[in-house]
Amino acid sequence: MTNYFPIHLNIEYKTVVIVGGGHVATQKVASLLLAKANVVIISPTLHETLVPLAESGQITWREKAFEPRDLDDASLIIAATNEPAVNDAVQEAAQHWQLLNRADAQGASDFITPATVRRGPLVLTVSTSGASPALARKIKKDLALQFDDVYEDYVCFLQQARLMVTATFEKGEKRSTALKALLEPSLLEWTRSGDIEKREAFLQQLLTGESQ
Numbered sequence: 001m002t003n004y005f006p007i008h009l010n011i012e013y014k015t016v017v018i019v020g021g022g023h024v025a026t027q028k029v030a031s032l033l034l035a036k037a038n039v040v041i042i043s044p045t046l047h048e049t050l051v052p053l054a055e056s057g058q059i060t061w062r063e064k065a066f067e068p069r070d071l072d073d074a075s076l077i078i079a080a081t082n083e084p085a086v087n088d089a090v091q092e093a094a095q096h097w098q099l100l101n102r103a104d105a106q107g108a109s110d111f112i113t114p115a116t117v118r119r120g121p122l123v124l125t126v127s128t129s130g131a132s133p134a135l136a137r138k139i140k141k142d143l144a145l146q147f148d149d150v151y152e153d154y155v156c157f158l159q160q161a162r163l164m165v166t167a168t169f170e171k172g173e174k175r176s177t178a179l180k181a182l183l184e185p186s187l188l189e190w191t192r193s194g195d196i197e198k199r200e201a202f203l204q205q206l207l208t209g210e211s212q
C-alpha cells in the first residue's frame, strides 16, 4: 500500500491537463474550477456537461487525440481516458516534476483525489488510499450529514473571532485561553438557531472580560 502524503494544494492559475473528456474528467473539473485552476482537456470527445464550460471559456478543450507535447505546460496531469494504452502513453510522457493522477491504475499515480465535503473554509477529505473509493464516497456522505451547512457560517464566524482575539491579546496564555474558549459548543448551537446576538455577546465578553 502507498502511504500518500495528505496535502491541500493552491493551484490557482496553474495548468492542469486532463487527458480524456468523459465521466471521470467531469468529476474532477468541478473541484479544479473551484480551486481556480487553468483546466485544459485533451480529448476527441467531450462529456455533455463540460460543453457549456468549454463554450464559455471556463475550460479549454483541445479536440484531438493525446500527443506528448500536450503536457508541456502542465503542473498536474490527469490521465482519464478509457484506453489503458493511452493512459500508459501519458504516464510515459510526464516529466519527473509533473504530478500525475491515473484514473485507471492507482499504483502508477503521484497523487489521488479524495472524496470531499466543503463547508466554506472547512474542507473534509476522505481517502482509502485507493482501497475502496466507494467506501470513501460513503464516509463522505456520513460526514456531510454530521457537518451540515451550518458549519459554513460557524467556521466563518470562528475565523473572524480568531482574528479579533489575536488582535486583542498578544501571544501568550490569555490568547490561547481565548482561542480555546471559541470552541464552546454553544457558539455552534447559537449559529444553528440564529441567535447571533448571543454569539456576539459571548465574543465581546471574551475580548473585554466583561459581561454584556
Ligand SMILES: C[C@@]1(CC(=O)O)c2cc3[nH]c(cc4nc(cc5[nH]c(cc(n2)[C@H]1CCC(=O)O)[C@@](C)(CC(=O)O)[C@@H]5CCC(=O)O)C(CC(=O)O)=C4CCC(=O)O)c(CCC(=O)O)c3CC(=O)O
Residues within 6 Å of the ligand: 027, 028, 101, 102, 103, 104, 105, 106, 107, 111, 112, 113, 114, 115, 116, 126, 127, 128, 129, 130, 131, 132, 133, 134, 135, 136, 137, 140
Ligand atoms: C485511486 C483513485 C484515483 C483517483 O481518481 O484519484 C480512484 C481509482 C478508481 N476508482 C474506481 C471506481 C470508483 N470510483 C468511485 C468514486 C470515486 N473515486 C474517487 C477517487 C479515486 N478513485 C482515487 C482513490 C480515492 C481513495 O480511495 O481514497 C473519489 C473518492 C473522488 C474522485 O473521483 O475524485 C470518487 C467519489 C466521489 C464522491 O462522491 O465524492 C466509485 C463509486 C461511485 O462512483 O459511486 C467507483 C465504483 C466502485 C468501486 O470500484 O469501488 C476505479 C475502478 C474503475 C473500473 O472499474 O474501471 C479506480 C481504478 C483503480 O482502482 O485502480
Ligand SMILES: NC(=O)C1=CN([C@@H]2O[C@H](COP(=O)(O)OP(=O)(O)OC[C@H]3O[C@@H](n4cnc5c(N)ncnc54)[C@H](O)[C@@H]3O)[C@@H](O)[C@H]2O)C=CC1
Residues within 6 Å of the ligand: 019, 020, 021, 022, 023, 024, 025, 042, 043, 044, 045, 046, 047, 064, 065, 066, 080, 081, 082, 083, 086, 102, 103, 104, 133
Ligand atoms: N478514478 C475514478 O474515480 C474512476 C476511474 N475509472 C477509470 O477511469 C477511466 C475513464 O473512465 P470514464 O471517464 O468513465 O470513461 P469515458 O468513456 O466516459 O471517457 C473516456 C474519455 O477518453 C477519451 N479518449 C479516448 N481515447 C483518447 C485519446 N487517444 N486521447 C485523448 N482522449 C481520449 C474519450 O474520447 C472520452 O472522452 C476508465 O479506465 C475507468 O476504468 C472509472 C470510474 C471511476
